[in-house]
Amino acid sequence: MREECTDEELMLAYGRGDAHAFEALYTRHRGTLYRFLLRHCRERASADELFQETWSRVIVARERYRPEAKFTTWLLQIAHNLAIDLLRRHRPHAGAEETELVFRQLDAPEAERPDRVLSEFEQRRRLQLALEDLPDEQRTAFVLRMENGLGLEEIAEVTGAGQETVKSRLRYAFAKIRARFAE
Amino acid sequence: MTQRNHHEREFEAFLAGEESELARLYRRLPQAEPDAKLDAAVLNLARTAVEPQRVNALRHANQRHRRPWWLVGLSSAAGLVLAAGIAWQMQGMQQGPAEALRAPASTAQAERDVIPITAITTPEPLPAVALPPAEAAVASANLAASPPATPPPAASMPAPPPPSPPAAAARSRASTAPLRRSVEVVKADELSKGETAEFEAAAAVTAAKPMPVDQALDARLLEAQAQSADKRELAKAKDAASPQQPEPFADREVRDYNSVERKAALASGSRRDEYGLNAGDDGKVQPAAAKPAARAPRPAAESAAAGAGSMNRSAALQRNAKLAPADWVIAIRSLLRDNQREEALENLDLFKRKHPQFALPQDLRDLR
Incomplete structure (x- = not known):
């Protein structure tokens, strides 16, 4: 029953006090949101903080939600704004080496550790380093496109930029990543 | 130029979401997820946030079903008035049949108490009595008067x-x-x-x-x-x-x-x-x-003094007519002494008719 409802219906139900609707909605987007934040801020603690803060903003704004806005876009927009604020507070960012260490220790399963599968690890390591080297706007646009499957319009809506700007950011991000793999 | 076109096609495929080597490699990146503690914290926060709202919703629902106090009071008053009205009506209805039940009993009692009376028909006038010619003449003369x-x-x-x-x-x-x-x-x-x-x-x-x-x-x-x-x-x-x-x-x-x-x-x-x-x-x-x-005969003087009414005179005349002739003559003289000349004349006339053979004294014969 809950699985057949759209994100907007679940959010409206939760706005009326249905906690179970929120549980269904949380289950759908917990992973993608968390990874978006983790890609964005590059450390798990900040990702956890932003993750919890993002859902808190959703909970507080439950009664003001209107179905005209797509829930995924609204959710990522909140997360993006929080991530931007966090990045502004924590500059300079962590270095590439630190980021690589985090990925290596926390995210990779034991069977897929780079030392176990060198070629696969090398490829993901290069991708990870390429993402880290991207500017924040290009990385965000790229993650929203790859992680969350958003189109140009939705990325523009989440990030508050124009579609052509988003497309340009994506183009630059895509080119840098391809260049890293070509090395 | 060819390599540039190749990169452009890959970018268009990337924007279109087509399957590519980069997309496959990205999906193989570690799929990080929030831990259970973070999930519990968020879900607890969500439940806590809507708990007062749920309570308020339940309270509102209950209040929506709860009738206002004034409506309860008004309903109670209306019920009391209705009950009183029905009781009053029922009392009136019970008195009616009770009276209707008592009525036959009282009627029966009255029938037992009252002596049945049959209507008395108007009696026929006194039958005409055949009178002697002389008496009939006197009577007809009086009637003609x-x-x-x-x-x-x-x-x-x-x-x-x-x-x-x-x-x-x-x-x-x-x-x-x-x-x-x-x-x-x-x-x-x-x-x-x-x-x-x-x-x-x-x-x-x-x-x-x-x-x-x-x-x-x-x-x-x-x-x-x-x-x-x-x-x-x-x-x-x-x-x-x-x-x-x-x-x-x-x-x-x-x-x-x-x-x-x-x-x-x-x-x-x-x-x-x-x-x-x-x-x-x-x-x-x-x-x-x-x-x-x-x-029993009474003295004529007493009768004459009783009154001047015709009833008394007639009664006195009747009584005097029962007297012996000598006593009647004495009564007539008493009337004359009492200055009741008219009655005396009536007695004298009746005396003459009743006792025509009696020899009256000269003073009474001359009396007119």
Whole structure:
């Protein structure tokens, strides 16, 4: 029953006090949101903080939600704004080496550790380093496109930029990543 | 140029979401997820946030189903009023059937208590008694003396009684208040109705049992004399009271008076004695002759002093007629001494008719 409802219906139900609707909605987007934040801020603690803060903003704004806005876009927009604020507070960012260490220790399963599968690890390591080297706007646009499957319009809506700007950011991000793999 | 076009196609495929080496490599990156503690914190926060809202929603739902206090009070008052109204109506309905149930019982009780009375039909007038020619002439002459407009009382209405004291008082006031007299006459008529019915019953018995010729003659004679005397007194009173009064009204007055007076006289015991009838203590009508002691003669002077009414005079005349001739002569002389010349003449006339062979003294023979 809950699985057949759209994100907007679940959010409206939760706005009326249905906690179970929120549980269904949380289950759908917990992973993608968390990874978006983790890609964005590059450390798990900040990702956890932003993750919890993002859902808190959703909970507080439950009664003001209107179905005209797509829930995924609204959710990522909140997360993006929080991530931007966090990045502004924590500059300079962590270095590439630190980021690589985090990925290596926390995210990779034991069977897929780079030392176990060198070629696969090398490829993901290069991708990870390429993402880290991207500017924040290009990385965000790229993650929203790859992680969350958003189109140009939705990325523009989440990030508050124009579609052509988003497309340009994506183009630059895509080119840098391809260049890293070509090395 | 070719490599640049190749990169452009890959970018378009990237934007279109087509499967590419980069997308496959990205999906192989570690799929980080929040841990269970973070999930619990977020879900707990979400539940806590909506708990007051849920409570409020339940409270609102309950309040929506809860009736306002004033509505409850108003409903209670309306219920009380309705119950009181129904009780009042039911009480009225219960009293109605109860009375309806009591009514037959009371009716039955009343039927047990009341002695059934059958309507008494108006008795036939006294049968005409065959009178001797001389007596009939006297009677017809007396009847002819009455006004022609006045119908015969015995034929049109019950026999008039002798004037009772109220009737006599009414007659004494007749000269000054004819209308009031009429009213009083009606009252006297109503008062004597009971006695009239008794007399009528007695008359019926009398009609069934023929009287002796002598008694019938006396009764007829006395009745005629009473009528003539009453009419004379009425004429006097009428002349003294209102000489200008129209004749028809006076005739009606006389007729009413005669009928009432006759009724009262007949209803009284004295006139019943005159008719030879009397009612015993047991209610049975007995002939007056069966009780001679009840009709003991009284002195004529006492009778003359009793009153000037025609009833008394007729009674006195009746009593004197029962006396021995010598005693009757003494009574006539007593009347003359008492300056009751008219009554004395009446007695003398009756004496001459009843005792034509008696030798009257010279002074009485010359009396006119």
